[in-house]
Amino acid sequence: MGRIVMRLTWGLVIVVGLAGLGALLSSSESPGASENPLAQAERNIPAAPPTYIRASNPNAILATTTPQPSATNTLLPPPTFEPPTSTPAPSEAPSTTPAPTIDVDVSIPGLHGAETPTPTSTPGCVPRADWTLTYTVQFDDTLSAIADRYGTWPDELAEGNCITDKNLIVVGQVLHVPGEGHPQQPEVECVPWEVLTPFDGSVTVPADGAITFNWRGPQAPINLIRIIRPDGSVFERVIELRQNETINLTEHLSQEGMYTWYVYPLGRDFVQVACLEGGPWTFYKPLSSTPTPTVDPSATSGGLSGGGM
DSSP states (O other), X not given: OHHHHHHHHHHHHHHHHHHHHHHHHHHHSOTTTTSXXXXXXXXXXXXXXXXXXXXXXXXXXXXXXXXXOOOOOOOOOOOOOOOOXXXXXXXXXXXXXXXXXXOOOOOOTTOTTOSOOOOOBOTTOOOOTTXXXXXXXXXXXXXXXXXXXXXXXXXXHHHHTTBSOTTOOOTTOEEEXXXXXXXXXXXXXXXXXEEEESOTTBOOOOSSSEEEEEEEOOOOSEEEEEEEOTTSOEEEEEEESOSEEEEEHXXXXXXXXXXXXXXXXXXXXXXXXXXXXXXXXXXXXXXXSSXXXXXXXXXXXXXXXXXXX
């Protein structure tokens, strides 16, 4: 037991001795051997001695001052420039814009029957002397239709009358035409029929008042309008040189129901010409609100003769 204690004591002594030897060796190394060279250089620079400021009493030290680093240049903000104030230019007095004028002088080439002066003739042109027959332009005439009537061509007729524009002639203009006499004009020209009012199948005819019948068809000297009432009775009226007629509903067409009507083209002898009649066309009329007056026998006729009637 005493040996063990002895050994521990010697071990402790040895450890303590080794620790002291290590501390002695480390303290024997030169100071700053393991430091950064820059740190060593800074550490070796001697510090500036302090400056003492004394008061009037030489025995009292007021304060010490430490040298301050020199001031560095500080960048100032850039100067602010104010833009120059623009002087407004003097305003000019507003000028009055003239309003455009409207030209109401309208001239449409090729418009027949317009109220325009006689077309200008070709300078130096003289109408044909061998055409002794003359023709006065009527309403709705064309140079082509006149040329056909007198057996010539529109270009030849225009050249023979010194007309610069063959599409332009005016009512009352006198033309020289070929031939020994005027050809016989047909009294009636058969053209297709067209009903205007009341239109075929109309149901908007008023019960009372008047109704106007309008149509287009052959240009006959006389037209006969025939209206068949719903009960089968007939109303007829002769119309001269017109293609329209106004009839009083209360007096002549007071019945309610479907009416059928025709138009017959007649000659001066009151006989139907070679053209077909127009119709049948129909319309529906309500019952008149006023009593039906006595029908005048002279307003109804049925003795006219002619084909198709």
